[in-house]
Amino acid sequence: MNRLVTVAEMTLRELLRRRGVLLLLLLMPLTFYLIRRDAYLGQSVRSLLLGVGWAVSTAALFATTAARELEPRLRLAGYRPHHLYLGRMLGLWTVGLVISVPFFLLPMIDGADLRYGGLAAALLCSVAVAAPFGMLIGALLPRELEGTLLLLTVVTVQMLIDPAGSGAKLTPFWSSREIATWTVDNTDQGYLSRGLLHGFVVTALLAVGVAAVASVRLRRRRHLRHLPVG
Amino acid sequence: MNADDWLRTLTAELHQRRVAADAARHVVAEAATHLREGGGDPWVVFGPPQQYAGAVVESxxxxxxxxxxxxxxxxxxxxxxxxxxxxxxxxxLTVRAGQIAAVVGANGCGKSTFLRICAGLMSPDAGEVTVSGRLGYCPQSGGTADFLLADEHFVLVGAGQGVARGPARRAGRAAARQLGWEAGGDVQARHLSGGTRQKLNLTMSTLSAPDVLLLDEPYQGFDQGTYVNFWDQLSRLRDAGTAIIVVTHLLNQLDRVDIVLDLTPARETGWHAPGIQGGRP
Incomplete structure (x- = not known):
């Protein structure tokens, strides 16, 4: 448990010291919200959620890429793969929750009439999905540029795809969009249930994906035999 | 190099060459007295410290x-x-407790690959490695976190072994001091110079008290004093029973090691049979 918490803490410290990144993390959802503010409220809230998702995914991607060289030696220092990826995920979720707070308050200050419980749930879903999503891309693509371009593609698809179409459910942030519809448009409870279920399943699948990649990359190699000190 | 530096280097050289501690102290004290009373540049009076240490060993x-x-x-x-x-x-390659092995060879001959395979970070196409005890590994570069302080690196590595924060920090600072570096500052790794960053890298690898220490040209960016401290520390670790494998291209240090593995391929015949080729008896 101590190892897990230590990795989470160090992830948090690293991200908090990247002031430029933090500023952009806050700026991105704000821009997304403001740019749609004069139009339909639902669109600006959905854009805000997507902005939070993209910001946390990007932070996760950068944190994962930066740790690529460090993790093998931490493995030798006594960490198991799950300490490393779960610790990092925990740290990223914490950062995501912290940056979500001002974006939960933003529509409130702006006087938007919506279900705030729904907004909280949608933000939670965005953050929950975004951390393992960015980590998985970072684990699969070793270079930040490639990862960022892939993230950009996914978010653009998410933005442009018809949410009612069956393909939309395959996009990672569909859950927060569905919950946002319940939050803004006062639709039936089905939107909330479907969104929560989708968020939970996608988070679980992505976390399993991260675990699988990390376990392969940081596995004990067969050629190496460890004997106790004789 | 002033007289103090010269004497310090001589001390390290005598230690490296395993001159008995009392005799080494005596030699250094005599040299210091001579310099103090007679004055003059030690390089002129005694010559290079390495050469003088060699003469002392012969004598x-x-x-x-x-x-x-x-x-x-x-x-x-x-x-x-x-x-x-x-x-x-x-x-x-076989390395025993209390030995230093050097892996040498031309650029691209697989020195770092060999070390990564020994560390279990890469799989070979054939062959196996048996390690007895705990492994420590210091990469050629990288292996640190840009935005963390040195103390946080020590805490992170220490937690892997279940060491509490305070003792991990103290152990890290003490190990860094052996390399002539006071590590307690408030400086993030990205702001450290290349040489100091390598000191951090090296300190991290020794922090878990490994039984087998693998070092991939860890002295990149070291100044002369640090370089001497580095070999001095390797000697101390060897004397404490650590098995050390160091990738190096600096052949002038080979007299300080026990085993040499030369991975250079022979152009005429294809390959040397790699294996133990010499070193200090």
């Missing part, structure tokens, strides 16, 4: 080194190919 001999202990690392028949190119063929 008074060395203390018998501790007998090598049990085998800590045995790599047998290591073969590695990248596509059609074979970078390692049947490389074999």
């Amino acid at each position: 008074i001999g060395t203390a018998p080194g501790p007998r090598p202990g049990p085998v800590r690392l045995h790599a047998a028949g290591i073969t590695k190919r990248y596509g059609r190119r074979t970078v390692l063929r049947d490389a074999t």
Whole structure:
């Protein structure tokens, strides 16, 4: 448990010291919200959620890429793969929750009439999905540029795809969009249930994906035999 | 190099060459007295410290080194190919507790690959490695976190072994001091100079008190004093029973090691049979 918490803490410290990144993390959802503010409220809230998702995914991607060289030696220092990826995920979720707070308050200050419980749930879903999503891309693509371009593609698809179409459910942030519809448009409870279920399943699948990649990359190699000190 | 630096280097050289501690102290004290009373540049009076230490060893001999202990690392028949190119063929190395092995060879001959295979960070196409005890590994570069302080690196590595924060920090600072670096500052790793960053890297690898220490040219960016401290620390670790494998291209240090593995391929015949080729008896 101590190892897990230590990795989470160090992830948090690293991200908090990247002031430029933090500023952009806050700026991105704000821009997304403001740019749609004069139009339909639902669109600006959905854009805000997507902005939070993209910001946390990007932070996760950068944190994962930066740790690529460090993790093998931490493995030798006594960490198991799950300490490393779960610790990092925990740290990223914490950062995501912290940056979500001002974006939960933003529509409130702006006087938007919506279900705030729904907004909280949608933000939670965005953050929950975004951390393992960015980590998985970072684990699969070793270079930040490639990862960022892939993230950009996914978010653009998410933005442009018809949410009612069956393909939309395959996009990672569909859950927060569905919950946002319940939050803004006062639709039936089905939107909330479907969104929560989708968020939970996608988070679980992505976390399993991260675990699988990390376990392969940081596995004990067969050629190496460890004997106790004789 | 002033007189103090010269004397410090001489001390390290005598220690490296395993001159008995009392005799070494006596030699250094005599040299210091001579310089103080007679004055003059030690380089003119005594010559380079390495050369003077060599003369001392010839004159008074060395203390018998501790007998090598049990085998800590045995790599047998290591073969590695990248596509059609074979970078390692049947490389074999055995290192015992209390020995330093140097892995040498031309650029691109597979030195770092061999070390990564020994550390279990990369799989060979053939061969196996048996390690007895805990492994420590210091990469050529990287291996640190840009935005963390040195103390946070020590805490992170220490937590892997279940060491509490305070003791991990203290152990890290003490190990860094052996390299002539006060590590307690409030400076993030990204702001450290290349040499200091390598000191951090090296300190991290020794922090978990490994039984087998693998070092991949860890002295990149070290100044002369740090370089001497580095070999001095390796000697101390060897004397404490650590098995050390160091990748190096600085052949002038080979007299300080017990085993040499040369991975340079022979152009005429294809390959040398890699193996133990010499070093300090």
